[in-house]
Amino acid sequence: MNGAATRDLFALAPLIIAFPIMGLVINLFIGRRLSERWVGTIASAAVGLSFVTALLQFAALQNTPDGIRVMVADWISIGTLNISWALKIDSLSVAMSLMVAGVSTLIHIYAIGYMHEDVRLQGDPGRFTRFFIYFNLFVAAMMILITADNYLMMFVGWEGVGLCSYLLIGFWYEKGKDGIGNAIAGKKAFITNRIGDFGFLIAMFLIFWTFGSLQFDEVFQSAEGAGTTVLTLITLFLLLGVTGKSAQIPLFVWLPDAMAGPTPVSALIHAATMVTAGIYLIVRSSVLFALAPATSNLVALIGAVTALLAASIAVAQFDIKRVLAYSTISQLGFMVAAVGLGAYVAGIFHLIAHAFFKALLFLSSGSVIQGVERGLHDSGQTNHETFDPQDMRNMGGLRSRMKITFWVYLIGGLALAGIPPLAGFFSKDEILADASENSTLIYILLTLAAILTAFYIGRQIFMVFFGEPKSEAAAHAKENPPIMTVPLLALAVLAAFGGILNLPTLQSLSKWLQLTLEQVQHTEFNVLVALLSFVFALAGLAVAWRVYGSQRDAADPMRRFLGPLFDLWENKYRVDEFYDWLFIKRYKALAFTLAEIVDWRFLHDWVHDTLLARTFQRSTRWLAEGFDLQVIDGAANNLARLIQGIASRLRTLQTGYVRNYALSIFFGLLILMSYILIQFSS
């Protein structure tokens, strides 16, 4: 390939973003008149074309490994602030684009089948098109985030994906608790993310006033010249943004509630792609984080603690999707810990592997849920309102009824648990190896989290697929059509063989990312760590099998065993309640005090109506009754002289110019009107 051809390929880069936008525009304007198949095909094709474009960029990069900046248009330009719509095509952004577009395409196809069913079960088929409009919008925003060449454009994608998340969590906005639960979950996600975005914004202000630019290359080039304090501040505020988007302590609370969205949304946005944006941000800014060791240590600690905390909660959940949600938080914690330790490649590797197996797990759980719902329908039962098709205590024995789903679920689950040679084994092992070399504390926390991970996913698989069906619905569950199972199989292949991306000694991903990242650590494959984590994973699964493998009733044996600890985990450490008490209640009380007492009763009623108006009325009464009657009347004797005096002065005003008269008429009117007004008001 020659240089000109490479340039031509790079020139296509904006299409990565443009294709999904075209897809959504088409569906927005004519989607109503198209059949579901067409709507779904257009949306999937748009994302597929985006994937193809990303592949072309991959090809072009082989020739120009340093990457390129693709300018699209000016955006904001004020004084020294110059921000463009421009794309940064390098090995990092292309790796992310390929993953996002690839997984998105599969999930789009799956969603054609899933949403066909879902809109009918929920009773509003017209919403099918809307779903795909949002879905394409999400991909476009995610691509803006990934390919941006400056922080502000990245922020556009950053908040854009947040918006899509809001819209899709609240997709069934009239459903959920009290008919408003889903909408509230969406709002919670948006606002929690905005708290993180506050950090992102402050970080950008600091970056601009330190470096005079928001463009990645310009910032990173001069990063070494900046002081440690300001770099620590910048990275700390970025970290706040990361904890929002990637659901880490303290802002992780929105993600479990986000499961209110349809399952393809959980798979795509709340597992595979959007939530990894925080990790991407840190890796993108690795130059800054590397120069701020204090922040990096905090990043690693937050990641590791989140990983363990979320894994423990996942052990005690009964909703099939909630287990996966906490699992996602926990796995994101692994990635955050990795990038905090400076293991950027390991972080990205796990990010990609996790995207494969977690998307697979979520989509399979969606398959399970719809299988059970269909079973509920076929079993002729009428308890649709009270029956929860997501509660694992209603499942069991699905292994024989949904064979494909079972097998792919098993692959996803084992990959998550870290069983070799599946994708999760290699990627997680790389993180653990890095941790073992850098920080014993982090290593211990992550290992504990890994043991719990194997246990909770084993628990889930055994509760759902093994034993006897625990409800009529589960007994009548049926497998889904190929439009759903084929993407599952594709993801299963990726989850099984994704480890190839960065096998020990081969290190293909490391070499690829090294083209962009300066600080790439080479961690040797650590046989001891790998063996240990394999043994731990097996142990976790074995304990889960022992406890749940042949369970007959719905009661959880672990509750007896763990006692109050299980309750604490089931109630998610009561963090939601704590935040509600600490922030939400306080803010509500403050807002109502300000509005009702300070603003209305004090400022509006007392200051205005009482203080100002009444004082004014009193003084006018005094003027009228006291001053006017006595002083003015007393002066009446002098009136003649007064008039004479005034008249002689007024004479000078008679200039003969109409405009002067016009002016005096205007003032006369003004005075007259004020008088009338005052009369009205009193």
Next chain:
Amino acid sequence: MDSTILTLVTFSPILGTLILIFLPGKRIKAIRWTALLTSIVTFAISLLLLSLFDPNDPDLQLVIRLPWIRIAEWTIEYHLGVDGLSLLLVLLTTFLTPIAILSSWAAIEERVKEFMVFFLLLEVGMIGVFLAQDLFLFYIFWEFTLVPMYFLIGIWGGSRRMYAAIKFFLYTMAGSVLMLLAIIWLALQGGTFSVPELIAQGGIPENIQTWLFLAFAAAFAIKVPMWPLHSWLPDAHVEAPTAASVILAGVMLKMGTYGFLRFNIPLFPNAAVRFAPWMALFAVIGILYGAAVSYAQKDAKKLVAYSSVSHLGFVVLGLFALNAQGIQGGILQMVNHGLSTGALFLIVGMIYERRHTRELDAFGGLWKVMPIYAVITLIVTLSSMGLPGLNGFVGEFAILLGAFGSPAINSAWFAGFATLGVILAAVYMLNMFQKMFLGRIDKDENKALLDLNVREIITLVPILMLIFWIGLYPKPFFNLMAPSVEKVLAVIQTATIAVR
């Protein structure tokens, strides 16, 4: 053409009022169309003005300057001119007026003729405010706008309209009196009412600048309104008819922020620098206070009204950052607020016409019956809370960035706290959206509501287009204002160096 265009754009609505006066009051249709066409013609003239405007020239352009009234050695002049500080506001005025008139199509059915006459007169006053370059002429336009707005609220308003109208009038008047005194002092000392000449003269002693600054600020701060002088605002908005609210929030509040920029900053640069942290302080209090109070409102219109206190806090913060990012962001944010809050008032008006209530609790689940209305509201809501890619973000970001590094404000804390307002904006706006559109549609009155009709969509679509345009490609807008803002900054620079 060049010397008459400003006169033309200012007074062209008068021609419409002349026609209206001779139309019989019963011919409502003809009256409405006359008013609408007049305002569209005015808008067209303002576009012509835009085409004549040279964006590279920082000075006043298309100036017309004639002696008007002579008092002893002082001459009050008919002096109009436009530059980058005022051009966008003139366009905003001429853009929003036809939209507001169209929005009153169904809402105003009584005394339509008088309504339209006042509306067009109001437009004259507002354009005049933005174009006048003679302090006295400015003052006359400034006061003149009160009269039609007073009647618009007082005659076509809600149940407490008289109270609200008088309060609106008196508050603004009270501030203006101090400004008038300051104007007279300036003219006595400087020998002229001409704003550009006074700015060029400069050299007002610093202690006197302080007093003059405060006197002008009294008028403008009430108009904006800055915390804690906002008590007239919720009353005026709640009682005003929709069209008047659109103009009141969309344009008239900007007369205050524009006043700061046109008069306070360049006329009293040393005082402006000195007061910058204080202005920032009150602005930030306004941002947070307005956001919190908005959240607690039960009436949709009141919620939007209080949100203006918050939004205009951003504008004031930007202006007194006294750097390019802050001021340009501030000017753009004036436009943005005019668009998004104007649209929000239209939106609230539309549901009020259907349900005759604005209580948030009376709605819920409206998306299902009014999908077009819901989607448009969502876009405007997002614009108002500053979602990147839409207009509000560009202005807010520039303001906060400017304020963060502003030497005049001299502390990043102000911008830091102001940025918290971004979170709070999401809280109150999403809360309103949820209460109106999400959840089950559980009230019978709401089940048969009709979605927007063509006229209503036409009133909103132009605003939506600008929301996207400014959000994605604000360059042409910044280009129009940049040289004039640089000039203001140069004035500050010179003045502060002179002091040192």
